[in-house]
Ligand SMILES: Nc1ncnc2c1ncn2[C@@H]1O[C@H](COP(=O)(O)OP(=O)(O)OP(=O)(O)O)[C@@H](O)[C@H]1O
């Protein structure tokens with residue numbers, strides 16, 4: 001599923017929609033960066049409550065599809081600046097990680 | 111087999127500079143990518159160099175990150191200015207971390223950085239004293 005389609009189906013608020021509409025190939029949920037670093041893979045959507053600028057560095061290094069910030073966490077402006085610089089899509093939602101994961105399952109991302 | 115150093119890329123890593131953290135690793139990744147190195151090797155090096163770089167930012171007084179390119183391997187090296195690792199075996203244990211509450215809130219401190227660096231390496235060397243920590247990690251390149 002393409003990222004924009006995916007964001008639409010999940011009702012995600014775009015904080016920065018990058019100029020790329022790539023295929024989401026998997027999902028990883030996690031808030032501890034060194035665990036995400038070893039588990040998330042290229043073109044995965046990353047669901048997290050982390051909003052710090054270093055999330056963008058992790059997403060860029062792993063070539064993740066996007067960052068999805070859950071629980072309506074406030075995303076720092078410097079994080080979004082970095083996302084724009086590195087062209088990493090960032091979305092936000094009021095839903096919990098569990099709710100997003102359940103929805104993903106429903107729309108066929110398994 | 112030759113082990114002549116082809117080129118060294120070096121990055122100065124400042125303590126507590128979270129804004130710049132990851133820049134060195136990102137630059138290494140993009141350089142290796144432009145050289146056509148395979149994706150799985152690049153992923154391993156990205157994980158190793160990022161964890162090494164972040165450890166300098168969080169735990170050290172600052173230092174250098176190097177990427178040494180050889181014909182058949184890549185070494186990721188860090189050297190910092192202290193305070194050193196008191197017990198290396200303990201530091202290499204999964205889940206062991208001395209990260210402060212404030213950096214844990216940012217998602218650091220799982221105690222998985224050094225174990226990951228070791229896991230993704232072909233060779234792992236570490237030496238530490240109060241004057242500083244030296245780490246050299248080797249990733250072998252696949253024959254093409
Ligand atoms: N360059 C360094 N200088 C001093 N101490 C270090 C250095 N690198 C690691 N350490 C020590 O080793 C411990 C384990 O490091 P490791 O990278 O495995 O975990 P962490 O950095 O605490 O958490 P994580 O990497 O999962 O975010 C650190 O908590 C710290 O005490």
Ligand SMILES: [Mg+2]
Nearest residue numbers: 161165223224
């Ligand atoms: Mg670490």
